[in-house]
Amino acid sequence: MPDNLIINIDQLHKIYILGETKVHALRGIDLKVERGEYVAIMGPSGSGKSTLMNIIGCLDVPTRGKYYLNGQDVSGLSDDQLAKIRNKEIGFVFQTFNLLPRATALHNVELPLIYNGRTSSKRREKAVEALQKVGLEDRMNHKPNELSGGQRQRVAIARALVNDPAMILADEPTGNLDTKTGEEIMEIFDHLNDIGNNIVLVTHEDFIARHARRTIHLKDGLIENEQTIEQESRE
Numbered sequence: 001m002p003d004n005l006i007i008n009i010d011q012l013h014k015i016y017i018l019g020e021t022k023v024h025a026l027r028g029i030d031l032k033v034e035r036g037e038y039v040a041i042m043g044p045s046g047s048g049k050s051t052l053m054n055i056i057g058c059l060d061v062p063t064r065g066k067y068y069l070n071g072q073d074v075s076g077l078s079d080d081q082l083a084k085i086r087n088k089e090i091g092f093v094f095q096t097f098n099l100l101p102r103a104t105a106l107h108n109v110e111l112p113l114i115y116n117g118r119t120s121s122k123r124r125e126k127a128v129e130a131l132q133k134v135g136l137e138d139r140m141n142h143k144p145n146e147l148s149g150g151q152r153q154r155v156a157i158a159r160a161l162v163n164d165p166a167m168i169l170a171d172e173p174t175g176n177l178d179t180k181t182g183e184e185i186m187e188i189f190d191h192l193n194d195i196g197n198n199i200v201l202v203t204h205e206d207f208i209a210r211h212a213r214r215t216i217h218l219k220d221g222l223i224e225n226e227q228t229i230e231q232e233s234r235e
Contacts, residue, residue: 005068006167006198007033007056012065014051014221025051026062027221033200038193040201040209043218052218053202057090057169058082070166087115091160091168095175097152099144105131105155106140112163130158134188150181157188167198174208186211 014026026048033039043049054060055067058074061082067075070089077085086092091112099108109127118126131137134154144152153173160168170189174182190211193199201212209215215227 003071004034005032006035006037006070007031007200008066008068009056010066012052012055012062012067014048014055014060015063024221026055028065029221029223031216031223033198036193036196036198038189038199038201038211038213040203040212040215041218042203042206042209042215043224044204046220047218048221049202049218051221053169053171053200056200057092058086087112088163089166091163091165093153093156093160093168093170093173095172097144097149097156097176099152099155099159101144104141104143105136105147105151105158108144108155109140109159109162112159116163126162127158130162131155133161133192134158148181149177150184153177153181153185154188157185157192161192161197167200168192169200169202171202172204173201174203174205182208 009029009031012026012029013024016023016025029052041049041052051060055062058069061077062075065075066073069085074082074085106124106127109130110123113123113126128137128140131140134157136151136154136158139147139151144155147155174185177185186208189199189201201209203209210229213229215229217224217226
């Protein structure tokens with residue numbers, strides 16, 4: 001497989017069995033994402049975008065087809081193996097933030113490193129560095145209820161970054177934010193991509209997808225079309 005691909009998906013199918021009914025959520029997806037790319041996945045309800053996101057994020061496996069993440073075939077791994085891949089290769093950002101309410105911003109960001117067996121001092125160093133990247137180092141000792149929605153999402157982005165993952169996977173990351181705050185969060189993603197981070201964004205909002213360099217539209221479990229946006233037109 002070419003070294004320049006972070007995601008290589010070949011004829012991906014996902015079928016759910018609901019009683020006697022088979023639901024074909026994905027019907028043969030082919031998708032390649034190069035290192036350093038910023039990709040948005042869009043589609044109406046029932047298009048398969050959530051299913052594709054779950055497979056890209058190693059939260060689920062395909063019924064058939066192949067998925068190579070960072071050169072490794074992850075399409076047939078066990079739950080335990082997928083959990084290790086997720087912790088090492090993927091930084092997740094969700095619209096609901098998913099922060100521990102009684103933990104400080106710093107401790108929330110440190111959490112993924114605990115599972116990697118890092119020392120306490122190394123965890124703190126990496127967490128502070130990640131919070132600096134999102135401009136929140138001055139709030140690192142605050143708990144989520146002491147932070148605004150935008151600040152909570154910055155903490156979540158820092159947590160996604162702290163492991164130096166192969167890719168950041170963001171699911172509707174501005175869904176709980178007002179328009180102005182959402183734009184500020186998207187500027188962080190733009191900056192992270194500019195400095196070399198892979199970003200895969202799942203959204204139903206056109207103005208959010210326009211931040212990506214490439215937009216993939218799904219319909220009925222298939223890629224309906226793709227659009228590539230030149231960097232100049234995005235700025």
